[in-house]
Every structure is written in structure tokens, then in C-alpha cells.
Amino acid sequence: MGVFAFQKDTVFTLDGRTYKLLRQVEQDIWQAEELRTGRVHEFSDEALRDLYAHGKLKASIAGETPRSYAAKPPVNASPEEWERAKIRRAYVHAILNLPNTRAVITPMIRETWLKLRNPPRPPSASTVIRWKENYLRAGKDIQALIERHQRKGNSKPRYPQEVVHLTLQAIEDVYLTDERKTLEETLNAAKALVDRENELRPKGLQLPRPTRRLLRRLVDTFSAFDRYAARHGRDAAVNHFRAVLRRRFKGVPLEIAEMDHTPCDVLVLDDRTLLPLGRPWLTVCLDVGTRCVLGIYISFEPPSYFTVARCLKHAILPKNIQAEYPAIQNKWEAYGVMSTLLVDNGREFHSQSLENAAFSLGIELRNGPEKNPWSKPQV
Numbered sequence: 001m002g003v004f005a006f007q008k009d010t011v012f013t014l015d016g017r018t019y020k021l022l023r024q025v026e027q028d029i030w031q032a033e034e035l036r037t038g039r040v041h042e043f044s045d046e047a048l049r050d051l052y053a054h055g056k057l058k059a060s061i062a063g064e065t066p067r068s069y070a071a072k073p074p075v076n077a078s079p080e081e082w083e084r085a086k087i088r089r090a091y092v093h094a095i096l097n098l099p100n101t102r103a104v105i106t107p108m109i110r111e112t113w114l115k116l117r118n119p120p121r122p123p124s125a126s127t128v129i130r131w132k133e134n135y136l137r138a139g140k141d142i143q144a145l146i147e148r149h150q151r152k153g154n155s156k157p158r159y160p161q162e163v164v165h166l167t168l169q170a171i172e173d174v175y176l177t178d179e180r181k182t183l184e185e186t187l188n189a190a191k192a193l194v195d196r197e198n199e200l201r202p203k204g205l206q207l208p209r210p211t212r213r214l215l216r217r218l219v220d221t222f223s224a225f226d227r228y229a230a231r232h233g234r235d236a237a238v239n240h241f242r243a244v245l246r247r248r249f250k251g252v253p254l255e256i257a258e259m260d261h262t263p264c265d266v267l268v269l270d271d272r273t274l275l276p277l278g279r280p281w282l283t284v285c286l287d288v289g290t291r292c293v294l295g296i297y298i299s300f301e302p303p304s305y306f307t308v309a310r311c312l313k314h315a316i317l318p319k320n321i322q323a324e325y326p327a328i329q330n331k332w333e334a335y336g337v338m339s340t341l342l343v344d345n346g347r348e349f350h351s352q353s354l355e356n357a358a359f360s361l362g363i364e365l366r367n368g369p370e371k372n373p374w375s376k377p378q379v
Helices: 045-053 066-070 079-094 102-116 125-137 161-175 183-198 212-219 224-232 234-241 305-316 352-360
Strands: 011-014 017-026 029-034 040-044 057-060 256-263 276-278 281-287 293-299 340-343 364-367
Touching: 011 045, 017 040, 029 045, 040 045, 045 057, 079 102, 079 125, 079 352, 102 125, 161 183, 161 212, 183 212, 224 234, 256 305, 281 305, 293 305, 305 352, 352 364
Parallel strands: 256 340, 340 364
Antiparallel strands: 011 017, 011 057, 017 029, 029 040, 256 281, 281 293
């Protein structure tokens, strides 16, 4: 999944044929070249949007080739891989609008690392530039930042699973406590647990002792916030990791959108029996900068990931409501992929599926504070 726009050099497939947009000859007319035959066709901007909304047109992300498309990382990555991809995305967004010059981006990488403290050392400028290029090539799809260790050699684990479990136990019992013991003390505790287990095993089934490198790798599987909260307390962690800047740019379309649910103030009756069916739920996605309604979803389904996904889909895709409702004269021009989506703390907004879908589209999903509805006042 990725984000694209109808612009010069956009490649798309329609009815089994591949086209490339050459130029916009009028305000809403595009010339497109059929790549196989070289013939030039004209499409209206509205027709292209309508074909895409109905699934008849499939656009290619800029720079994407069949080979690069096949090499995309799988969606079913582990939670740890998703977490590392989010960290990489934070570094990429810190330099997204900057030139790929070491002198310019190195301070931004350092500043981001001081906030995240992950990985243990700041990534190099060349590494972050490579992440940025992969991210942009994939249409800002976070899947391009997921590690593909399955393609590397030495796929067998270096340590038996028992050693990993015992080391994790030592981390939780020694390192992640308010006593704030050191890594060296934690490593000694892990070695003691392994030695105790080896006393009960025959010589042929002895477990190797954990190393400092294994310990550090397992400690890094815990988020920086969780580590700090376990060692210093949750309140201290919130103060330590709170955002330095909380500015919101409200004047730019599709910069920030808000979404929420409400029961409609109407009672729906059955057409045949006139029995009341109940009050339907309305899910709304509103653009903060323009106050335009990007999308809605109305149903008797209570708030859930399903209703959120349907509303988000309606907000992103172009809308041709005149085809279904000819009496409506005005067009619904508001649509597109927002940069940030503000939501509350309902269960439906904490779905892993929603988070994965948002990041795949390059959307930053931001949950407001609990019992603080004025954090998203527009909707």
C-alpha cells in the first residue's frame, strides 16, 4: 500500500494496459501514453478519479518496478519488527524535507536519537538516507522500513530458546526494577540462572552461557519508555518522553484530520412494519485545516475497527455522489490521505490493524489524552 497523486509521469494500469501521464493539456484533461503501443489517449481528471475509486484503475508508486514490488516486506511482520520500523520512520520524518547532506541531517538524526534513545547508538547519516529513499520509493509505505532478515544468511538462532527465556527472566527480575541495577549485574544473574539449569542437565544437553551482546539485544526489545518507566516510575517516564513541541498546523489541507463517532439524533423505522429499528451511528472524518468533511460512515454497527476503516476509506477515495444521487448538485471535492489522524482512546482506535493500515499509508495516528475531548475540538 502507498500514496500517489495524478501528476506528470504517474504510471497506471487500466483494462490490462499500462499508461503514463505525459502532460495536463487543460485544467482537468490529461494526456496519457500507452506504454506498449505508444498511442496517446486523453482522460479527464474526474474520470481517472472515478475509475480509481471503483477499483478499475491501479496506479504504480513512483520508481516502483515489478522487481521492487515483489521484494516488498510482508505485512504479517512481528510486533517487534513493526516497532523497529516505526523508529526508523521517526528518523526518516526528521530529515524528510532536508537535502541529503551529512552536515545538514546529522544534527537532526542526533536530536531524534536523544528523544528516542533507540537504537543504542545514533544511526549513521548514510543509513538514514537509505531508509528515506526506500520510504519515498514505496510511496511513504512503512512496510519499506521493515527489516527483511529472512533474506540474510545464518537464519538459525545463535542461542537455544531456553537461554533466551532465562535471560529475559533476569532482565525483568533485575534490570527492570526500581533498584536500577546495572547490565553487568543483570548479566551475572542470567549466567547464574543458566548455570543452575545446567546442573540438572546431562553433559550433552548443556546450555551456553549468555553474553553481554545477547543481553543488550534482549534489553532493546523493550521500548525506551517501558524501560524508563520500570526503573524510574511511569510519571517520570511521561515527563521524560513528552513531546517538546505540540504545535498543530491547522491551515493546510490534509495536514491534520480528526475522527469520532456519535449516535444520530434520528430514529429509523422499518418501511414495511413501521417498527423502530433504533438510532444509527455516525462516524465522521473532518479535515482540520479546511473544516471540510472528508468522509462519513452511517450504520447500526457500534464503533469498531470496521466502522473506522469504512469511514477512512470513504475519506481517502474520490466521491462521485451525483451518479447515485442525481438530485445533489454540488460535488464532494474533499478527499485524500491526511498526514496526521487525531482520534480518542476508544478501543477501536487502538487496533493493531488500524495502526498497520495507517502507517502503510504514511498516516501518523495520534491518540488524544484520556478524558480530554478538547484535544480534537473540531470534530
